[in-house]
Amino acid sequence: MRIPFLMPPTPSVRALRMQDAAAIADLHAEGFHASWSAQDCESMLLDKAVVGQGIGRGAGLEGFVLSRMAADEAEILTIAVARRRRGAGLGKRLLQAHLGRLAGLGIRRLFLEVDEGNAPARALYGRLGFDEVGRRNGYYRKPDGSAATALVLKRELD
Template identity: 40%
Template sequence: MFDDYLTWKPFFDIVPMKDSDCRPASELHGQRFARQWSEGEVLDLLGQDGVFGFCALQSNAFFSRPLGGFVLSREVAGEAEILTIAVGEKLARTGLGWRLMQAALREAAVRGAETMFLEVEENNAAAVGLYRRLGFSQVARRPAYYASADGTRSAALVMRRDLR
């Protein structure tokens, strides 16, 4: 029985994002990005026309459903974009980002999008690899686009995937 406890792993449900998810999403965003989006910014985005999101909520938690990750997307006039995606550091490379992206890709297609775009920091090898495995390809590069806390700058890759 004790061995089962030591090997216990969290399971996550991918569910549509709600207003009540904005505070934990903001906190997670701050853990993963140099500039944290405030709860208000996340809430304002989620309330805009065409914006949708998904959360990974732990389904086998004992008292609450902790947020393991989230994705925010927008669809307008047949084009969609990933606004942001974040997965908890301890959950990286567990497939949670893949599942969140799949949910966003499906929803964008249902809403009529024919293409999906995203921007990713060039030196974020794990994210670039994920997006390539999902069928995205680089269509542009923006030099010195991202600023880190120490003032250094890095390029953004603009990636695209056809949905139809």
């Protein structure tokens, strides 16, 4: 008997759901020093001003992005991809889809803050057309007590 070879489905972008809260907290913990609890994530998912999207196969989550809207502007609160899946284009696909979703909701300008030393994130934002519009010296406090500069980036949406 031949056993069919099942290809894993290609990851797709979808809206975040309440059931994703624990997976979001886990992905956040892989990407950042400051932790978010599953309850923190649930609160954000309940917030009508927050737009969240994830990328993954089936119900699984391999990355997520959350933005908060205010009038026709929005700020990316966070974006993270599972450590074992980084560098495979998931972050770019997710963020591209997110830009389209926000534009569809009437958002014209998108902002975010990124650690000056975060090369992968800066590469991602640079590829997707974000420009530096400000610097906040000493904005981040690292676990060793040292401070890091935040760059403020902006992207106009069509």
